[in-house]
Amino acid sequence: MTNPAPDNSNGSHGPATEEQAVLAAEQTAITLLNASDDMALLLDADRRVLVMNERLLKVLGKTQAEVIGRSIYEVAPQPWSRDREDELDAVVETGGSVRTEVDMMDHTVELRAYPVFDETGCLRRFAVFLRDVTKYRRTRRDLLQAEMLRLELQKDRDLFKRQAQLISFVSHELRTPLTAIQGSVDLLDTYGDQLDAERRQTHVGRIKEQVEVMKTMLTDLLTMRSLDSGTLKINPQPVELVAHCGALVAATAEHAATEQHFHLNASELPGPVQLDPDFLDHILNNLLSNAVKYTPPNGDITLSLEHSTDAADGSHWLLLHVQDTGIGIPQAAHARLFEPFYRAENARRHPGTGLGLAIARTYTEAHGGTLTCKSVEGQGTTFTVRLPYRPA
Ligand code: ADP
Secondary structure, three states: OOOOOOOOOOOOOOOHHHHHHHHHHHHHHHHHHHHOOOEEEEEEOOOEEEEEOHHHHHHHOOOHHHHOOOEHHHHOOOOOOOOOOOHHHHHHHHOOOEEEEEEEOOEEEEEEEEEEEOOOOOEEEEEEEEEEOHHHHHHHHHHHHHHHHHHHHHHHHHHHHHHHHHHHHHHHHOHHHHHHHHHHHHHHHHHHHHOOHHHHHHHHHHHHHHHHHHHHHHHHHHHHHHHHOOOOOOOOEEEOHHHHHHHHHHHHHHHOOOOOEEEEEEOOOOOOEEEOHHHHHHHHHHHHHHHHHOOOOOOEEEEEEEEEEOOOOOOEEEEEEEEEOOOOOOHHHHHHOOOOOOOOHHHOOOOOOOOHHHHHHHHHHHOOOEEEEEEEOOOEEEEEEEEEOOEO
């Protein structure tokens, strides 16, 4: 290997012994750089090459003689360029080492640059080490791609599983209301003229009730399908929340078959808010109809509205609580409540699909909100819808 050109960048010529000491030190540097597994080079303060190790010379296709004393910007236009600030500028600026990743001849290279100071504290050299990390980066990229593919496959599999569940659900669950309808229709058909008006009315009422059950199931199933196909679009518009919720509670009370007490608590909510009213209706109707379904006669059902400010970041939220004094939810069921088709043990004697909460949560999240539940079995349940507060 050729020795480096003597470095006169400090402009002084010391005594022969000092010069020899410098040369000996530089020779040691060459030996060390060649022993390194990395590509390595030593530059003077003007960024001219003092020494370059064999690995880097090979990559650049140059000999030591061709690079010594020449500016790094001519020798290796990549990754260095005079046209931009580079890692060596950062070393000068900070007086410390720099570690970064750069592109070099279609490879990704980890670059580490260290300052070398003389005894007066003046920056005299840059020691630079380069390590080709392309393979590692590629492996990481391949792994990421494989992981993304796996997630896509998992999504397809989940969708397929859900569709299979839908089919099996339709065939099993629709049988119950259909059988009830069939029974009443047969009875009316065969003995209709022998039944008194009251009994006939009971069977007509049963048919109507079961038709309603089937309609709810089909609506839930269709909604679930459209959610799965990702066609959900929200259409926010100004909504007078207190009046809107008042009307929802009144409509629920009117349709409730059992005697329950309905309440609306609305603290001060200034002016209309931006919301998709259809989404809001879907979420609240679901929670209110569940409250009605799972609360015995004489129970209380309350919809409360409040405005809250997050203490941590000052963001504004709307809180809508639907509270009932009904059968409650067993602790063991809390974790699975929002899964499609899941129904708690104590709810099974009431009709239902187990889809309502999954749909309500998807709608809430589409609005940037959350839907949570607090409940004690036998005491009652409170669902809380938390939506971003956007004054209209
Ligand atoms: P569905 O009511 O049709 O079964 P949902 O998805 O609306 O389906 O609710 C899932 C389950 O959550 C219900 O089956 C029931 O176990 C429980 N649940 C929901 N709301 C209430 C409530 N207000 N009180 C008690 N249990 C409830």
